[in-house]
Amino acid sequence: MKTLLKVENVKKKFGELVALENINLEVVDKECLGIIGPNGAGKTTLFNVISGYMKPTEGRVEFMGKDITGKRPSELAKLGLVRTFQLIKAFMNMSVEENFRVITDDYKEIMKDFDLWNKRDMIARNLSQGDLRKLNIGLALATNPKLLLLDEPFSGLSPRECAELHSAIDRLKEMEVTMIVIEHKLKELFNHAERVIVLNYGVLLCQGTPEEIVRDIRVIEAYLGDGYAVA
Numbered sequence: 267m268k269t270l271l272k273v274e275n276v277k278k279k280f281g282e283l284v285a286l287e288n289i290n291l292e293v294v295d296k297e298c299l300g301i302i303g304p305n306g307a308g309k310t311t312l313f314n315v316i317s318g319y320m321k322p323t324e325g326r327v328e329f330m331g332k333d334i335t336g337k338r339p340s341e342l343a344k345l346g347l348v349r350t351f352q353l354i355k356a357f358m359n360m361s362v363e364e365n366f367r368v369i370t371d372d373y374k375e376i377m378k379d380f381d382l383w384n385k386r387d388m389i390a391r392n393l394s395q396g397d398l399r400k401l402n403i404g405l406a407l408a409t410n411p412k413l414l415l416l417d418e419p420f421s422g423l424s425p426r427e428c429a430e431l432h433s434a435i436d437r438l439k440e441m442e443v444t445m446i447v448i449e450h451k452l453k454e455l456f457n458h459a460e461r462v463i464v465l466n467y468g469v470l471l472c473q474g475t476p477e478e479i480v481r482d483i484r485v486i487e488a489y490l491g492d493g494y495a496v497a
Contacts, residue, residue, distance in 0.1 A: 267294035270413055270444050271316070271347075276325030278311055278468075285311045286468045289325070293413070298445045300459030300476070302452060304489050307465040309448045313415055316446075317349040318342045330412065346412030350402050350419065358391040362401060365390060369408040379437045380404040381430065396427025400434050407438065414438070416447045420454045428454055452480075464489065
């Protein structure tokens with residue numbers, strides 16, 4: 267499989283605080299990679315470095331064979347590297363359809379795939395949390411990304427909304443969109459991720475399949491706890 271993203275020896279410091287320490291990882295084309303770890307592990311910092319919202323203190327980020335270290339998010343979006351945020355970003359005073367029109371004229375199929383077509387005239391601020399999340403991801407998809415970074419997409423959703431979002435992410439996988447997903451709801455993440463990396467105190471603790479991760483004693487001690495039940 268073709269390597270789409272490569273992170274090499276990335277370090278990020280805030281003063282004397284080391285948020286990321288020599289992170290190395292690769293993401294291959296059409297893969298769904300999960301990132302987990304306790305609060306403060308460096309997950310969002312890693313996303314910020316990859317997506318251009320922060321420059322690494324040391325190291326290199328490569329996308330599609332090009333050095334993109336420190337490039338602006340707008341430049342990366344044009345290359346096809348797009349991220350969403352845990353806090354939803356949309357034009358809240360515009361309708362669902364108007365939100366899509368800001369990005370592209372070719373949006374009808376995306377709206378239908380994400381079950382938003384019948385809500386196209388609704389003002390975004392009046393949508394449910396689940397529909398807002400689908401709108402957020404749909405807008406990212408409308409930019410035609412080659413790599414999509416999803417930051418806690420299931421956060422704050424009800425079980426019904428989670429089920430709807432599962433269908434949306436399944437659709438992304440059918441479309442062969444490469445994804446990296448940060449998520450605290452592990453059972454939701456494990457429905458989609460073929461491979462998972464675990465961060466702890468800014469260090470890449472381990473990586474493997476979901477089945478391997480939940481049985482790794484280092485992950486249990488650092489994150490899951492002895493009471494975690496494997497589904």
